[in-house]
Amino acid sequence: LDEVGDLPLSAQPLLLRLVEFGTYHRLGDPNPTLADVRVVAATHVDLSAAVDFQQFRPDLLARLEADGHVIRLPPLRDRREDLPDWVDHFAAEAGGVRPVEAGFLEALALHRWPTNLRGLAGAVRHALAEDPERLTARALPSAVRRSRAAARKRAVSSEPADVTESSLRRVLDTAASYAEAARTLGLSRDQLLRLRRKHGLVE
Numbered sequence: 001l002d003e004v005g006d007l008p009l010s011a012q013p014l015l016l017r018l019v020e021f022g023t024y025h026r027l028g029d030p031n032p033t034l035a036d037v038r039v040v041a042a043t044h045v046d047l048s049a050a051v052d053f054q055q056f057r058p059d060l061l062a063r064l065e066a067d068g069h070v071i072r073l074p075p076l077r078d079r080r081e082d083l084p085d086w087v088d089h090f091a092a093e094a095g096g097v098r099p100v101e102a103g104f105l106e107a108l109a110l111h112r113w114p115t116n117l118r119g120l121a122g123a124v125r126h127a128l129a130e131d132p133e134r135l136t137a138r139a140l141p142s143a144v145r146r147s148r149a150a151a152r153k154r155a156v157s158s159e160p161a162d163v164t165e166s167s168l169r170r171v172l173d174t175a176a177s178y179a180e181a182a183r184t185l186g187l188s189r190d191q192l193l194r195l196r197r198k199h200g201l202v203e
Helices: 012-021 047-052 058-066 080-093 102-110 116-130 142-157 165-174 178-185 189-198
Strands: 023-025 032-034
Touching: 012 023, 012 058, 047 058, 080 102, 080 116, 102 116, 102 142, 165 178, 165 189, 178 189
Parallel strands: none
Antiparallel strands: 023 032
16 A cells, blocks of 8 residues: 555545455445455555554554564655666666766756656656667756756855955954954955965964
């Protein structure tokens, strides 16, 4: 059962009956039918929180947890080291391994992947549709490319401004504190420290 956390409250008693007693009702049949099944349920929802908000039955949650093993898997954005293996897997599903450019994996690593593996599988298929010969960053969906561009922009903006050593020395000599020097140069304290290190002005 995929996304069991999205099951409507009205349908949850039906699943509870199946898990609890191993029975269900066929459509139009008043007699219960026995079902010898194992239930494997997955969800992106925090079911304990859903119980607190009365969006998921506590007895159903207790039953699902009591009858098996609970495996908590972090979201894909917290398992970026897995990306190359999944890319190979989805590319193989599409007909074989392709050369992968470094920028392709960089772009994947900078994306948040709100839909986890579904989103990654779609991105790989999209890239292969754009370029069947190799996996390139420019062939990725626009949302993934925007994540990479935004990350690069943040990285550039975090670098110290282009301040010469002489002007930096002059400001440091006249400022009453490093905080004042940073304000004068329009930098953050961290940027000022990087500039001082760059020009060998760290005491």
